[in-house]
Amino acid sequence: MSPDPQRTPLYDRHVEAGAQMVEFGGWSMPLQYTSMREEHLAVRNDCGVFDVSHMGEVHLTGPGALEALERAVTNRVADLAPGQARYTLICDEAGGIIDDALVYRPAEDIFTVVVNAGPRPKDVAHLREVIGGACDMVDITDQVALVAVQGPRALELLQPMASIELAPIGYYHFAEGELNGLKATFSRTGYTGEDGFELFVDSENAVAVWDAVVSAGARPCGLGARDTLRLEAGMRLSGQDIDETTNPLEAGLGWAVKLDKGDFVGREVLLRVKADGPARAFIGLLPEGRAIARHGNAITDAGAPAGEVTSGTYGFTVGRAVATGYVDAGHRQSESYQVVVRDQPVNAQRVPLPFYRRPRD
Amino acid sequence: MDTSGYRFSKTHEWVSGPSGKVRVGITEHAQSQLGDVIFVELPQPGAEVSAGGKFGVIESVKAASDLYAPASGKVTAVNEKLAQNPELVNNDPYGDGWMIELELSEPASAELLEEAAYLEYASSL
Numbered sequence: 309m310s311p312d313p314q315r316t317p318l319y320d321r322h323v324e325a326g327a328q329m330v331e332f333g334g335w336s337m338p339l340q341y342t343s344m345r346e347e348h349l350a351v352r353n354d355c356g357v358f359d360v361s362h363m364g365e366v367h368l369t370g371p372g373a374l375e376a377l378e379r380a381v382t383n384r385v386a387d388l389a390p391g392q393a394r395y396t397l398i399c400d401e402a403g404g405i406i407d408d409a410l411v412y413r414p415a416e417d418i419f420t421v422v423v424n425a426g427p428r429p430k431d432v433a434h435l436r437e438v439i440g441g442a443c444d445m446v447d448i449t450d451q452v453a454l455v456a457v458q459g460p461r462a463l464e465l466l467q468p469m470a471s472i473e474l475a476p477i478g479y480y481h482f483a484e485g486e487l488n489g490l491k492a493t494f495s496r497t498g499y500t501g502e503d504g505f506e507l508f509v510d511s512e513n514a515v516a517v518w519d520a521v522v523s524a525g526a527r528p529c530g531l532g533a534r535d536t537l538r539l540e541a542g543m544r545l546s547g548q549d550i551d552e553t554t555n556p557l558e559a560g561l562g563w564a565v566k567l568d569k570g571d572f573v574g575r576e577v578l579l580r581v582k583a584d585g586p587a588r589a590f591i592g593l594l595p596e597g598r599a600i601a602r603h604g605n606a607i608t609d610a611g612a613p614a615g616e617v618t619s620g621t622y623g624f625t626v627g628r629a630v631a632t633g634y635v636d637a638g639h640r641q642s643e644s645y646q647v648v649v650r651d652q653p654v655n656a657q658r659v660p661l662p663f664y665r666r667p668r669d
Numbered sequence: 670m671d672t673s674g675y676r677f678s679k680t681h682e683w684v685s686g687p688s689g690k691v692r693v694g695i696t697e698h699a700q701s702q703l704g705d706v707i708f709v710e711l712p713q714p715g716a717e718v719s720a721g722g723k724f725g726v727i728e729s730v731k732a733a734s735d736l737y738a739p740a741s742g743k744v745t746a747v748n749e750k751l752a753q754n755p756e757l758v759n760n761d762p763y764g765d766g767w768m769i770e771l772e773l774s775e776p777a778s779a780e781l782l783e784e785a786a787y788l789e790y791a792s793s794l
Contacts, residue, residue: 328701343759344705344730532704532730598708600728622707622730650733 316361317514333425335362338530347533355459356529364428370443388413399574404552453514458504501541542662558586589640601647614639670764677787703729740777746770
């Protein structure tokens with residue numbers, strides 16, 4: 309019997325707001341408040357706010373932290389400046405992806421690894437095993453709440469409440485300050501493809517921060533919109549697009565793997581994958597017409613089995629179904645495929661990711 | 670929308686009356702379970718539908734579901750607005766979110782539920 313889902317500090321706010329709650333990664337989270345379409349479009353055109361406190365945070369401190377972390381993750385972390393964050397994979401010995409993560413470096417000997425809710429126990433076990441006693445390691449998930457404010461108006465909305473200048477914080481950089489007098493780390497990161505800030509705050513201040521952001525005009529958005537937004541933006545979902553059965557090279561994430569940085573868990577296997585060429589390729593597909601391809605739908609190439617869809621939904625901004633999945637190496641060159649939706653093959657054009665890119669000034 | 674004359678099926682469709690020319694759609698419970706509607710596949714005017722038989726497909730972000738006719742008859746009109754505005758099904762399932770108009774070939778089955786009984790049924794699920 310599985311334990312009851314965990315609740316973030318903002319649970320009551322979601323229920324009060326009438327959100328439809330779902331279980332995700334062991335947590336009770338809002339799927340939607342009003343409509344996924346409205347929430348999705350609010351993020352693309354205005355400003356939305358997400359409770360992502362279910363994500364995990366692991367804190368590493370001490371002179372041994374850098375070297376230990378370099379061995380535990382695929383991307384290089386040694387050249388992270390204080391105030392910089394970087395995307396990485398966490399792989400096992402077989403080169404399979406345990407999780408994807410963001411590594412933050414607040415100071416030379418301090419790192420915070422932000423991981424996904426579901427895989428967190430595996431992430432923590434992996435980090436403990438690789439890091440051992442090389443540095444101090446603490447899972448601070450329960451002490452930290454994470455509120456993601458996303459959209460073209462996010463900065464304008466947050467600035468009046470922020471104690472520091474937000475505009476100079478570059479993408480994948482962060483700075484400590486206060487929001488309405490409450491300690492907050494402003495991280496210019498997100499999972500939507502829009503500008504915005506993820507706010508790391510103490511759990512006991514989560515409600516005050518949420519209320520302030522919502523009162524300022526940010527629209528509460530749930531996991532449903534989070535999924536349609538991130539898929540349009542071409543982002544992978546850990547546990548669905550990437551998992552222990554996939555390696556970063558076939559997932560199109562080789563840019564987050566530095567094979568020349570020195571040893572790390574999974575490196576040997578990944579060197580072989582690179583030399584032989586990945587067995588599969590992760591591709592973007594635009595199904596024709598009115599069919600929405602979904603996780604598990606077969607992908608065929610001129611009728612021959614070629615692979616499987618890992619994520620698929622309706623993109624409210626692009627105005628059509630979007631899908632991603634893997635095709636076998638032998639079929640990776642095609643320009644169009646078929647996705648088999650409810651037993652019917654539907655033509656799908658292969659397109660480079662992302663499906664949507666936000667307009668830049 | 671005055672739904673007092675409506676009859677409801679256990680598969681969450683409604684018909685606006687028991688006989689003659691009627692409209693058909695899905696219930697508030699159904700739209701809430703489905704989430705944002707993306708496409709509604711409907712028959713052409715002139716098509717015959719039979720009670721309990723599939724008359725179309727509704728696709729939401731979450732899943733695709735078959736639509737079952739609550740009564741038998743001939744399709745006399747189809748809600749053209751749904752092609753451009755499928756969210757009408759979510760926002761006004763008993764009014765502007767109607768799907769097809771039928772000329773019933775026989776009175777609707779007495780087994781269809783009246784509104785109070787349907788609401789009780791839906792809340793028990």
